[in-house]
Amino acid sequence: MITVVRAGPLTTVQDLGRPGWAHLGVPVSGALDAPALRLANRLVGNPDGTAGLEITAGRYAMSVARAATVALTGADAGLTVAGRPAPFGAPVAVPNGATVEVGPARHGVRSYLAIAGGVDVPAVLGSRSTDTLSGLGPKRLCDGDELPLGEPTGEPSGVDFVPTSVPRGDLVLRVRLGPRDDWFTDPTELLTEAYTVDVNSNRVGARLTGRPLTRAVTDELPSEGIVLGAVQVPANGQPLVFLADHPTTGGYPVIGVVDEADLPLLAQARPGDRVRFRLS
């Protein structure tokens, strides 16, 4: 069992989500930076789909009521175990009863903390992920919460250190135009200038601000299915890139879709960071 000492700004349980339920209105959810969660799981010897913690902007602390192995990946943050500094991106042994603390994120936004055996809350539709849009899965963590742990099934990795790649500086996202690029006077306007990540970004989507995109068709679009990475343009002309907790349908035109491989980078972009699009 782990006991949350300090939940921080937003900490949720995440695995690889619940794909395949979109026809019932269920978002896919899951870790926004899935490669970072996979890496953390591999470091502690967990299978890929094991649930860990997604820690937003750091400042998280917990105590672990058994000897365990943990690993921190994703957004770079200081890790201490029982008050002693421990390496980022490596398996770390935690003695029974010790406190694990994650400091403020230095680069990036979302850190992933895997614990050998995984967080063993009940699965909903095959996933333990917190879905912040629809409320499925466990609630966001609060101070004092107690979470069960599963039994470790594998051995921690023998590596000493794994390089991680949270972006710094301008981010370039590869995009494919469509399905509704013909609703804009010039869809390539999306490619010309940099946008800024807005502070109102969350697990549903990254809101961008910059030069507004102008619509050629001003009709109301009947709701249609949305994919991960869709760049939706609401009435104000400012693009929003949908992330894991996105709604399954929406009524604003989607000008293009960001390659799925680039979404983890966007999930690590901070408010104020600059983002450019280029054709995939």
Next chain:
Amino acid sequence: MSMRFLPCGDSAVLVELDDLDAVLALHAELVGDTPPGVVDLVPAARTLLLRVDSRQTGVDAVTRAVAAVRLGTGRQREARTVEIPVIYDGEDLYEVGRLTGLGERGVVAAHTGQTWTVAFAGFAPGFGYLVGEDDRLHVPRRANPRTRVPAGAVGLAGEFSGIYPRESPGGWQLLGRTHRRMWDPQRNPPSLLAPGIRVRFVEVPAR
């Protein structure tokens, strides 16, 4: 009957059709005979989204398979019907009676007197957008959405009727409420409604 294939990233294609009946017909065909590698079929008002597992297949192969589907006319014939008992005491019943010219009892008669079809899901898990057989109950959304609509509330908006699966904010015109549980993740399937299912509303007295 035309299909337009719109690009939607590297692992999905959006099929645009003439109308909702065509969407439901294509959806019924593809549910019965899903092209290999298709992992999500998401119908909506005029479109059907197909998401593919790019390790198994490509968007081009799926597009060819869908283009080869020959659609029957009209909606799926042998769809399942779900009955929803409704207490018609909604806060907007009077207003809907006025907007439609049907009066409160006329609205209830129109709502219970036709078969509705789940066109698509969205807004919340288990929320189905239901289309009826005629336009007597087409009303605009409320000008001021409510911050709290209870679970089980039955409403109208535009060409659709719907049932709130859980408490949430909402702008639909409320006709009444049902005690049937629309969404339960412990149930299989978790949602009472799914695209293509028919719905009949049945008036029941308040308990």
